[in-house]
Amino acid sequence: MRKVSRLSHFNIASLALGLAFLYLPILILVIYSFNASRLVTVWGGWSLRWYHEFFNDRAMIEAAWMSLRVAVSSATIATLLGTLAAVALSRGERFRGRTLFSGMLYAPLVMPEVITGLSLLLLFVALNAERGFWTVTIAHTTLTMCFVAVVVQSRLGSLDRSLEEAAMDLGCNPVRAFVAVTLPLIAPAIVAGWMLAFTLSLDDLVIASFTTGPGSATLPIRIYSEVRLGVKPEINAICTLVIALIAVVIVIASLASKLSSSQGESAAPL
Amino acid sequence: MSSRRIFARPARFAAIVPYVWMVLFFLVPFGFVLKISLSQTAIAQPPYEPVFDLMAGWEVLKAAFAALSIDNFKLLASDDIYVFAYVRSLTVAVTATALLLVIGYPIAYGMARLPKRWQAVAMVLVIVPFWTSFLIRIYAWINILQHDGLLNQILLALHLVSQPVVWLSTDSAMYIGIVYSYLPFMILPLYATLAKMEPMLEEAAGDLGAPPWQVFWLVTFPLSLPGVGAGVLLCFIPIVGEFVIPDLLAGSNSLMIGQTLWLEFFTNKDWPVASAAAIVLLVVLLVPLLLYERLQKRQLEQGR
Numbered sequence: 001m002r003k004v005s006r007l008s009h010f011n012i013a014s015l016a017l018g019l020a021f022l023y024l025p026i027l028i029l030v031i032y033s034f035n036a037s038r039l040v041t042v043w044g045g046w047s048l049r050w051y052h053e054f055f056n057d058r059a060m061i062e063a064a065w066m067s068l069r070v071a072v073s074s075a076t077i078a079t080l081l082g083t084l085a086a087v088a089l090s091r092g093e094r095f096r097g098r099t100l101f102s103g104m105l106y107a108p109l110v111m112p113e114v115i116t117g118l119s120l121l122l123l124f125v126a127l128n129a130e131r132g133f134w135t136v137t138i139a140h141t142t143l144t145m146c147f148v149a150v151v152v153q154s155r156l157g158s159l160d161r162s163l164e165e166a167a168m169d170l171g172c173n174p175v176r177a178f179v180a181v182t183l184p185l186i187a188p189a190i191v192a193g194w195m196l197a198f199t200l201s202l203d204d205l206v207i208a209s210f211t212t213g214p215g216s217a218t219l220p221i222r223i224y225s226e227v228r229l230g231v232k233p234e235i236n237a238i239c240t241l242v243i244a245l246i247a248v249v250i251v252i253a254s255l256a257s258k259l260s261s262s263q264g265e266s267a268a269p270l
Numbered sequence: 271m272s273s274r275r276i277f278a279r280p281a282r283f284a285a286i287v288p289y290v291w292m293v294l295f296f297l298v299p300f301g302f303v304l305k306i307s308l309s310q311t312a313i314a315q316p317p318y319e320p321v322f323d324l325m326a327g328w329e330v331l332k333a334a335f336a337a338l339s340i341d342n343f344k345l346l347a348s349d350d351i352y353v354f355a356y357v358r359s360l361t362v363a364v365t366a367t368a369l370l371l372v373i374g375y376p377i378a379y380g381m382a383r384l385p386k387r388w389q390a391v392a393m394v395l396v397i398v399p400f401w402t403s404f405l406i407r408i409y410a411w412i413n414i415l416q417h418d419g420l421l422n423q424i425l426l427a428l429h430l431v432s433q434p435v436v437w438l439s440t441d442s443a444m445y446i447g448i449v450y451s452y453l454p455f456m457i458l459p460l461y462a463t464l465a466k467m468e469p470m471l472e473e474a475a476g477d478l479g480a481p482p483w484q485v486f487w488l489v490t491f492p493l494s495l496p497g498v499g500a501g502v503l504l505c506f507i508p509i510v511g512e513f514v515i516p517d518l519l520a521g522s523n524s525l526m527i528g529q530t531l532w533l534e535f536f537t538n539k540d541w542p543v544a545s546a547a548a549i550v551l552l553v554v555l556l557v558p559l560l561l562y563e564r565l566q567k568r569q570l571e572q573g574r
């Protein structure tokens with residue numbers, strides 16, 4: 001087979017411009033978060049002043065803590081439920097209500113957040129639930145379990161099913177075959193799903209605004225209300241911290257998926 | 271085959287908990303939206319008249335059904351603000367999706383032509399911004415686009431403009447924000463189909479004498495249509511209901527429907543009208559939503 005470089009100058013230019021477009025704004029934000037000047041646009045030298053300001057901002061810290069708790073709890077529940085849903089969809093063959101089930105799982109992926117948020121709030125009001133940590137957690141779980149389900153389902157779909165079958169032919173019952181054979185193979189996808197759910201929850205403004213109660217604002221809600229009033233250097237610092245946290249999460253997730261692909265190659269070439 | 275069937279039974283049991291969860295927290299809430307969209311506005315907490323109470327017996331139920339009103343929907347259809355908001359949402363979504371396709375396609379095409387090893391790197395680079403907060407990415411653009419922001423400083427330094435240009439609170443700022451936020455959603459499905467395409471098809475067309483643009487237009491583009499469809503739906507549907515981007519970057523003189531819904535809900539406290547607006551938005555999006563679901567299902571369940 002002959003190997004020709006099919007990469008034209010146009011290809012390289014569009015790639016470079018595209019990636020620059022995606023990354024420059026974030027890079028600028030991070031750099032300006034270390035700006036000593038109060039004026040966001042004037043460079044006054046390097047400084048950690050705005051980080052200091054953030055750590056002394058009681059309300060912001062509380063909001064950040066609330067966001068972290070919601071993200072960890074909702075991502076954990078969503079990973080459990082989403083994995084179960086993925087297993088049912090990819091291994092359950094046909095069952096009653098399957099179309100409705102998959103429909104309910106795929107719709108939230110693109111459903112405008114204002115609709116999801118409003119509908120959940122009306123439910124919570126009708127149930128007379130006290131709005132706060134748990135209502136936001138339930139709302140985020142509902143959204144993010146769908147993402148987990150898709151990530152895990154696509155992994156399950158690419159697995160070689162004869163491995164499970166072999167385990168059962170060798171005398172495992174289905175549950176044991178799943179735990180001993182399938183689960184270790186999809187574990188990296190489950191980890192990646194948790195990370196995705198975590199960052200989505202940490203990021204969400206609209207659904208949290210609808211479903212939270214007075215006095216329990218999440219970090220995005222607080223950032224949003226500050227941003228509406230204009231650019232503040234402290235916000236740059238907070239955003240940089242969030243980006244750093246997410247970067248750590250991405251590194252872990254990509255290590256997990258690297259593990260996934262090196263394990264998976266023996267089972268199923270993608 | 272038989273062990274497959276044995277495996278399927280417990281797998282079906284796995285559906286029970288997520289199924290109940292989704293019915294309770296996704297499907298049932300729409301019932302409440304529908305119910306409240308049909309009720310009267312009230313100045314109370316919660317701010318709507320309850321339409322019916324299922325426990326209250328048949329007579330009450332009958333009376334309640336008689337009291338259902340479509341006033342909120344009539345209001346939506348007659349008030350220019352809402353009609354304009356829907357029209358504007360659809361126009362913005364169509365324009366932005368077209369922009370995304372034009373900008374995203376060359377990037378995805380470039381990715382698909384990279385050597386295999388670099389493709390994985392490029393894919394991670396495109397996915398990473400998707401993981402970073404939506405709000406933060408919009409905020410980053412406010413930094414750049416504001417009156418004495420970086421963009422104006424550069425333009426002034428290059429003497430391209432003599433006075434700072436007003437970027438914030440304009441449609442161009444909003445389109446920049448939308449394209450920036452949704453670009454990964456357009457690139458990834460496009461890249462997925464382009465990468466799977468057999469390169470020999472393009473080579474054959476070239477060998478047979480087709481100029482490059484014709485190769486692209488007659489071979490590459492038609493073959494990438496499934497990816498185009500997925501990317502377009504993945505961007506179009508959420509953009510129609512978008513709230514944060516137009517709220518922070520566009521002017522406040524013409525609102526999108528997500529913003530009017532938000533305003534009715536949080537500022538005017540008119541829950542019935544907000545619910546009616548949500549129902550209409552859902553109806554508008556029903557066809558694209560169903561198309562998207564079919565696509566998603568086919569992709570995931572046939573296995574790739």
